[in-house]
Amino acid sequence: MYEGPVQDLIDELGKLPGIGPKGAQRIAFHLLTADRAQIVRLQDALQRIRDGVQFCVVCGTVAEHEKCRICSDSRRDRTMICVVEEPKDVQAVERTREFKGVYHVLGGALDPLSGVGPDQLRIRELLARIGGQVPAGDDSVEVTEVIIATDPNTEGEATATYLVRMLRGFPGLSVTRLASGLPMGGDLEFADELTLGRALSGRRAL
Amino acid sequence: MYEGPVQDLIDELGKLPGIGPKGAQRIAFHLLTADRAQIVRLQDALQRIRDGVQFCVVCGTVAEHEKCRICSDSRRDRTMICVVEEPKDVQAVERTREFKGVYHVLGGALDPLSGVGPDQLRIRELLARIGGQVPAGDDSVEVTEVIIATDPNTEGEATATYLVRMLRGFPGLSVTRLASGLPMGGDLEFADELTLGRALSGRRAL
Incomplete structure (x- = not known):
């Protein structure tokens, strides 16, 4: 000491x-x-x-102004919403440079044992967004696809299942989930059973 | 970002x-x-x-008051000085509960390539202490042993060699160095050559 x-x-x-x-x-x-x-x-x-960090009024990620850089960018495709748990997941998807849509940050995943239910997450805001109620200043665009990108663990899967059920109420909305499978550069021999099982059940025709 | x-x-x-x-x-x-x-x-x-951290006027370790807890403790044996590089080394030796003497913190080790020569270390203060010049408020006690506990690496060894030369000028002063050898709980097979070599040359009669 x-x-x-x-x-x-x-x-x-x-x-x-x-x-x-x-x-x-x-x-x-x-x-x-x-x-x-x-x-x-x-x-x-x-x-x-x-002093407090601002969160984007549209998607809920950390922002410098009222709206984050992505939600302020008119080149982003507002018909696709990628739903993630945390602001750091937004950065992870952005790093792929594969996604041109916008995001929605839930602020966590369903975890009843820790007291996190649907009301603790930004699910109501997501449904409002898809339903066409956008915060003042944002353009109303019809959302055609929601990509659920919660973590591939128990809480993330539960959240995805819950969201799928909630989103059934929107006719014509396509709801997708990130693929699970073998990580690139990985080794089949060292893959855990769950991941290999997912890779098998999610196999694609070549 | x-x-x-x-x-x-x-x-x-x-x-x-x-x-x-x-x-x-x-x-x-x-x-x-x-x-x-x-x-x-x-x-x-x-x-x-x-705002600035205080250093003990006697030994140079971090202190809350003018003198650190160890230098203020009258039960410590002032005839033995353990010379270390940094305040954290004081804590390391203290944790052994084996040493009842006092310390002297050099503030680093000789490293000419990084511009650390004898003048950048608290060597002059060490020589003054051994020579009987103690800061006001500390008792003057004859120092009989200096234990050099610099790190067992190139800089620490060079510092130890330099100190041994400087301390030769004090007749009757015993100058010792921490033993080098195999770490306890270690494995002979995995010891590096240098450590094993030191353990051999420093072998003790049983």
């Missing part, structure tokens, strides 16, 4: 996800000898997070 | 040692949904580091 402010900083850093006691110590001693300006920038960044 | 303050925080966190882009993103999103009080505590801890 160190004395005074150094230990306080180690304790606070150690509470952050992915930082253990050794890592916290390393960062604290780094900051002790670091440029003051670096500490100031980190403090400022924390302050701005504390 | 996220928009606005979230990306700024990810950028700043990513500059810290041991935090990669994924880890920075994880921490940023954690703080986004975290208790405000947690962010405040982290900011405060950073502020106190920025």
Whole structure:
């Protein structure tokens, strides 16, 4: 245990996800000898997070203004909505450069044991969007496809199943789910049974 | 890339040692949904580091007051000084509960390529301490043993060699070095040649 402010900083850093006691110590001693300006920038960044981050009124991802960059972009195809759990999933899909539609961030996945039911997620907002009720300032465009891109785990699958049921009420709307299967560059031998099973049942004609 | 303050925080966190882009993103999103009080505590801890951390006037480790807890403790044996590179090395030796003497923190190791020479380390202060010149408020006690506990790497070994030469000028002073050898719980088969070589040359009679 160190004395005074150094230990306080180690304790606070150690509470952050992915930082253990050794890592916290390393960062604290780094900051002790670091440029003051670096500490100031980190403090400022924390302050701005504390002041509150804006979320896009349309899709719910983190945004600098009222609407995020994607929802403000007139070149994006508003007839396709990709539904994801978190803002970081938006970034993951964007990195593929394959998707030209828009997003809808649920803010998590259904997990009744942790108290996350449909009302805790932005499902009502999704249904309103598809139903043509768009927030002021956004163009009303008919949505023709919803791609459900929740995580391929228990909570994500449950959320997908729930959404499919809710979206049945929209005639003519095509609802799809990201394919599950073997990861590219992977090895069939080392694939788990569940993934290999999904790859088999989802096999495609060549 | 996220928009606005979230990306700024990810950028700043990513500059810290041991935090990669994924880890920075994880921490940023954690703080986004975290208790405000947690962010405040982290900011405060950073502020106190920025305001300056005190170093013990005697040994040079981080301290809450003018003298650190160890140097203020009258039960510690002031005739033995353990010389280490960094404050975290003081904690490492303390954890063994084997050492009842006091410490001297050099503030690094000799590394001419990075511009660290003897003048950049607290070597002059060490020689003054052994020579009986103690900072005001500390008792003058004759030092009988200096244990050199610099890291067992190139810089640490060079520093140890340099210190041994400087300490030859004190008659009756015993200068020792931490033993090098196989780590406890280790496996002889997997020891590197250098460590095994040291273990051999440092073998002890049973």
